[in-house]
Amino acid sequence: MAHAESGRGHPASSEMYVPRSMQVWRGLMNWLAFFLQVFLQILRGTPSLAQFLSYIGLRQSFLSSSSAAAAVAAPSPAAVAAFKPLPVVEIPLQDSCPTVHAGSDSDVSITAADDDDDDLLAVEKLTIVLDLDETLVCAYETSSLPEVIRSQAIEAGLKWFELECVSSDKECDGKPKVNYVTVFERPGLHEFLKRVGEFANLILFTAGLEDYARPLVDRIDKDNLIGERLYRPSTVST
Structure with a gap:
């Protein structure tokens, strides 16, 4: 009777017990799968920092902090739409020489200029x-x-x-x-x-x-x- 009970209990204990070598093997396979995913991602293109952190379990905390920082740094579309740059206005340069008008005004202007030249020559003589x-x-x-x-x-x-x-x-x-x-x-x-x-x-x-x-x-x-x-x-x- 005792042998029968002990014989029944032995298979149950064998199903629950997992050898240590099997645990190490599973952990090794998980790491190999992780590195394989990273390698495949590198072949497809450079992985982003968020994708890399998601592979190691930090996706949630990083994305929450980065989204908050992006919300603070990036302006809202309404603010961008409200900003309008001032138009560029070119100020024309004034001519150094006075404009000579036609008619009697030009005669008066030329005569006045000649008188000024004569006075200047008289002073500088x-x-x-x-x-x-x-x-x-x-x-x-x-x-x-x-x-x-x-x-x-x-x-x-x-x-x-x-x-x-x-x-x-x-x-x-x-x-x-x-x-x-x-x-x-x-x-x-x-x-x-x-x-x-x-x-x-x-x-x-x-x-x-x-x-x-x-x-x-x-x-x-x-x-x-x-x-x-x-x-x-x-x-x-x-």
Whole structure:
């Protein structure tokens, strides 16, 4: 009787008992299946982080946190639709030159511009002070001029002339005193005065007597390019 009962109980215990090697084998097969799924997913395409976490049982917690973060970061469609960028407006540049209108207005504008240019030139004009002797001319008293110097100057092509200077001093007999002067012009004198007079006001300043300097300047400056003349009385003795 005891053998019968023990014989019946043995098959039941054999069905409930699972060898340890079988548990290890099943765990190994589960891991192999997991890695096989990951490998197949890599072959099909790179798996997303959510898919990878779903394989290891973290899908629910990760998706819940990621969805909350996405809801905070991503704007709602209504907000996107409500935002409208401002239109781009191009501001035309103003012309630096004023527009010239036809008719009498253009004449007035051009005349005003010309007047402004003339005023600007008058303000910017320089003032040049020139000496007379040994600068514009070389003058010698005719009676004391060596003949060699006269000959050399004439051979060199210098322009020269003789000047009769009537002095305010009187001779013993009461007649005016006359001095004769030979004057050699500096080469390019007239061209120099003309060119410089275009951008400068010319002033002559000389220590010579007016009886000598005035007729000499009248001779070399027939166009009155020298605006002001200062003679010996204008100098200051030291």
